Amino acid sequence: MVRDLTRSHPRCKDELDRLAKILVSDLDRVSAAVVTRVLTEIPELGSPDSETSWETTMASGIGNIGALMSMMTYGVPANAGIEPPEGALEFFRAMIGRGADITAILRAYRIGHAELWNQWMRVVSEGIENLEDLPEILTVSSAHMFSYMDSVCERLVAEYEPERRRQLTSAAAQRVATAQAIVAGEDVDVDSAGARLNYRLRRHHVALVLWPASRRVEAQGTEGLERYAFALAEELGTECPLLVPASRGCVWAWLGAADARRLAPVIAAEPPPAGVAVAAGAVGHGLEGFRESHRQAVEARRVCGLRERPPTDVVHYRSVSLLAALCTDPASAQRFLVSELGELNGPDEATRRLRTTLGTFLEVGSSHARAARVLGIHQKTVAYRVHRAEDLLGYRITDRRAPLEAALLLSAFLEG
Template identity: 30%
Template structure:
């Protein structure tokens, strides 16, 4: 690299790095908008963000320090994300497209931050050219390695899982034009009765995750009184369906108690529904329930039922709009601190109890005068009585309780 360009490149990289969190969000949002395969559940979405961030950090180090043509290994998070892509049967082309989109966005960022510097046209052109050249070299190396990682994982996954059944299930779930008879013929099972879907997953970083998923499958079968139809979505996630000709029941209490003995595993349950449409909708419910369970910072519960988190789940697809609405509705009551959290919990339970101080106090294990005081304090914070816009208030409090820090104001 020419000596007169390196300091400029390093300064541009320093400025980009200062905005890395927001730029990472910008890039991952760009991927999700343009590439359907990048619309993941929360656990894989977080891995996508980690993959993107680690690639950017590695590239910035190469640029800032003028590292030459040494072979660069794919960052661990990026390699793991490529493996999850392969496990879920997502196309290699989509993964590689993201890297080319990232390459293009890196050049745009370079021009954006060069505009903040007092440079001549020749320096701008030379710096942009150098950044583009180094970025292209990094992306070429990354893609070469990722192709190997993806193909090896695809072969390994096909050997250890029923890849044909998984592909058939994905077609049935994702093809609205597929009719009942064709879906039943494809899967070899009846879809005319009642179904309750489940998504089982294991905490990130837990070794031998498949062992826990198999245990969760056995427990789910015990709780539902029948053997579930299952498929591995990836090596930390299993999809399952309990089906019956008549309306079936799942012993959630039994499921909870047995899962407590296999701590790193969780189960999200969709609502009971019938027919092919119900087979699909219950699965979507279970996926949304999982997203809600993972939304906060606290550890996900052993079992989460869609019917208990439905409002928050249906809102969680557009968290930024939900956060703005919660903030508008609750005002300072949406602030993320301990005093406001106590007020939110008290008011939520108070309204849930129909405005009964006695009933709310019993549920909260407080004196009813304490409930009364907190309700009055909450009205001061809100600037209006709790009876005003009561439905909006109840929904906002429920969403804040379920989604936590994802929708409340950190400051």
Template identity: 30%
Template sequence: MRRLARVPAAAEPEVLAVVAELARRLDERSADIAREMAFMMAHEIDQLDADAKLLEMLEASVQGNITTIIHVLANDIPIDHLQPTTAAVEYALRLAQRDVPSNSLVRAYHMGQGDLMRICHDEISTLDIPARLTLAVLKHTSDVVYSYIDWITLYVFDAYERERSRWMAAQGNLHSAAIHALLSGTNADTAAFEAETGYRLGQNHVALVVWSTWDADVMGINTLDRLVRDLGAAAGADKPPIITAIDRRTVWAWLPFGRRVPAPDPEFLAAAVPLDGGARVAIGLPGSGVDGFKRSHEQATAAYSVAAVPDTSQRPVVSFGDRGVAVVSLLSENIDSTKSWVWEVLGPLAEDTPSAASLRTTLSVYFAHGESHLHTANHMNLHRNTVKYRINKALGDPVAAGRDKLDLALALQVCELLGRSVLRPARTS
């Protein structure tokens, strides 16, 4: 068993009492601390903000670790009595599956340690206690946090390394290295790629990202593999697809079409290959040759970045060619700036309320149907006067009335595709 680098020394009762008060104060805002810390890590460390699911797991891991540290401080629990949180271990495993470097994981923990100690120092400085006691409290808190980070870092790093070894040997990753090298541009030898994978690059391709929203034990890699092959058959692919697992719930795939230029229809594919509530698909546009192989994949991952945003429409199949997906995928790369812009353009229409949602939907359909009240009413199965009332109300607001229609239409698309992540929280009375 690996020893801790430093075990905190026993503290005096008066020190422990102040540390317990510090823990109580931290606990009151632990959710905000975790959210802000996760945001900082995601923006400071490469590859931690790859997609919405990874960000969600990062925040859960940070929250779990902060909660544990607060519990240790409040109750003077020995570090060697602890068990790591499930969220922290699962996050380490997911990074290993995604081939995120282990130093990114370790750096996140040390960055979190520094940020948490800054917060603790600020809290302690507000306490009305003697200088001698302040120093003792700071030292004990620092010792506890340091020892915890040392212990948890060793644990999750070992878990990461074991998972990385297991993952690279898994059946679904036989061609992973070759595919990643081709996508990154580090391997320009197409003949070697084709010889290793059996997949011909000199043809038309359609890239897919297929993922499960359920637990990996319910819908694992083998199920996703079969689903991709069924999608290929439904789309009329010439030969079997090439598939690589990205993590236990996600695969990348390419469907080969030879010289034919396919036109996959998301609605047709969703109907032809029944997708239960746990599986979803993002599709790129057709591309030819090596460049098309890469570009179609970029488009599929862009569609995935939009489709995987929490609390949004759960369409089973989303294509990069779907209305608004391409441009919204670019805007989603800076969600904070996009949110501010949406609020500026839509004003009250950006509020997360049923009435605002109804107006947004009607106005979006109105723009999509050439600003025709009749066509909008027919599409939404509403009376024409109802449509007129909603449009007048939506455009009657001074904020919306003064904006360019192109801005309005785009902001409405952003709301439709990114959901609550860009909406203004409803006002509470």
């Protein structure tokens, strides 16, 4: 049971009041001793040499010690439901923001309590006027300190999860807003934006757009997509990726590195897991590279959306840049196919084989022999199919080679 300060002997109460005032008069030194011990014994809360860590923890120490002593002086019960001091709440919020868990925060209070008791014992032993009052003073002050610390810690435990969720939500919303501002071309300060994103912008980047390509992955939310982005970053040996949720279950991601060569292997990356689709931009540098690589990844994603089936490999913008230009307007792209291919645009399997053969023939330099080797058929079959394709086109392939190759490329891509 907590000893009631108001029921202590009047002389002891006066002595407590006097001794508490002695400690409060030296509050800065006492708080500094408490803070030094806390930061030394719990390095994850920050270093005593860090100005930010020191100021935040000092504000908490001064607030808590001042409140505790004032309550003891005026006989206010330590568990009276008084709100923790603002400095203590700022320390609490700052520690959560740095990733400290509730265990570390409560340990800081226990260590701080131990050091405060040492400081209080020093004041009492040096300043007490009547040694007969010592047992009563120590009993009452100890009970008061323990009760105050218990009350504050109970409140912090209750507030930890709501505050952590609030900070996570706030930080996530800030990252989304900042990334959207950058890719929209808004004028932003690169260092401030990088701090909000927790991602360094003054380096090389590769942007990705990830989206679910199966109902199983879609049901997982963004978990499967984010897992792949982290796995790719680990494979490349880069820092953690920047991940930003986008619309319709998509995720925007950026991988960053000081050396552009570290990002080059994205081109040869292993296929993503089943159900995960990925589009990638080219390597860019700085804020503009961050923005342009994302634009390219979004374009590659848009082109993939025109296909009959989702991609199974990472789709790089460089491999579909021509298609992206051709498919700016999907309706116009379809009209282009019909106009250029005519009857060769038919959906049946025989006509598809003619398109494939003609496309391969043009790709290998109009060589029947090379096309035959690539396709694994006789070169006379290649010659027949090319001739048959020209009949369906209604013109010789040498007459409109460039638009014909573009149309065949587009057709092959859309068919998946």
